[in-house]
Amino acid sequence: MTTRFLSRSVVAELLDVRACITAVEDVFRNHAAGRTVPPGVLGAHVTGGGFHVKTAGILGDRAYFAAKVNANFPANPARLGLPTIQGVIALFDADSGRVLALLDSAELTAVRTAAATAVAAKFLARDDADSVTICGCGAQGAAQLRALAAVRPLRRVLAYDTNTTRAQHFAAELSRELGTEVRATEDIFAAARESSIIVTCTPARQPLLGKEHVRPGTFVAGVGADSEEKNELAPALLAASRVVVDILAQCAAIGDLHHALAAGAMTQADVHAELADVVSGERSGRRSEEEVWVFDSTGTALQDVAAAALVFERACQSGRGVELDLSA
16 A cells, blocks of 8 residues: 655645635534544653644544654754755544555645644634734744635735744735735834734744733734744733633643743633634634734644645545555
């Protein structure tokens, strides 16, 4: 039996953002119904970066299990000319254990992370939310904006980055691509106060935003905090908001929630829901125009397995990828 190898370029070709949003929403709904192998995570720190392993599965007529190993080395682009994130996803048949595919994880991780934000925005942002601030103008920031544009008619986008030149390039490129006004800004606080949706996707280790920077009715997605050291949203902001997490235990260990808990600003019982419960209707989404909602997104292998299965099935249909015999 062969295993299909899918390179980054093939994954990028087959994984469009709208289909990924649908797949991610479906997997969270299945998770709420108990039709998944619950996600797990293991992390390891090394000099200059770290590794994490994330696993999860989808059960049903076609059952899949995925294990992703990602390396995150923030200094890579400047020091070695390598991407910050590199890794691989192994996709298995969950009924037989057969290795179905090996996929480059970088493109898939970016798109599936953005897809989860888009799903959360569908349920938690105001219906009239059309102004966005993106904090962090790297590949993930671009993916986040593309995903939001797929679920919201955006009128204005403000782009902030500590590297002003990068923010300017981001604004010019995404304006052309999306046909929406994207403007670079050097004032993150003014931008946040002008926006109904805020996404932070940075490697920050100190909070970028506090509750005083967010106006009533805003939806905030904290995407960058995916290890114990990272922190983008101040504990007081979470404490003053309705908080939805991707996976509660994971966010309590490595997300912005981790810092709010450590500061005594809130307890796990104060968290409104996991995203799966909101998507499935078991817990409410937005109930008023004035509520501030925070989505703490640490990234879960539920998203990985949903996106990987989508890419694999499309690759089989189109004959893309390289077939390998791992048992030879």
